Amino acid sequence: MRFPETAKSSTSLAFSLGIIVAIVATGWYYVILPFQKHPQRPVFSNDLKSVPAPAPPIAAIKVAPMPQPTVKAKPKTNDAKYQGKVNASIGLVFRADPSQASKSVGGADFNTKVSVIREAPDREWVYVRNENTKEEGWVRSGNITKE
16 A cells, blocks of 8 residues: 555656756756857948958068167266165155145155155155156155165
């Protein structure tokens, strides 16, 4: 008497599993597979179908002589008031204006040589040039040690 109960439960289990497999297969076929393929490239009416021009014969190619660069000696102007080194252990950020709120225009690492070009009237800010990168900007004067 136990066999019919087992057969009913096995049949219902098989039917349930069959329904689940059918749902998963349908979802895979209609949802997952279409997104795995790349769509075709669209064709527009204004796309140009150009044919490459034939290459000219090698004898017809004329190469113009390259102009030689002229080197002009630029006199080195040292417009710096004095030389200094960065004494801030985290380095410096160069500012566009003598203000903490102005934008950053460069920087210098600790112990980098800088040239002080000019000072603000209150001498709180100095305009410096990084000797390695030639970046220029305003920094607080206390962050520079005079050499």
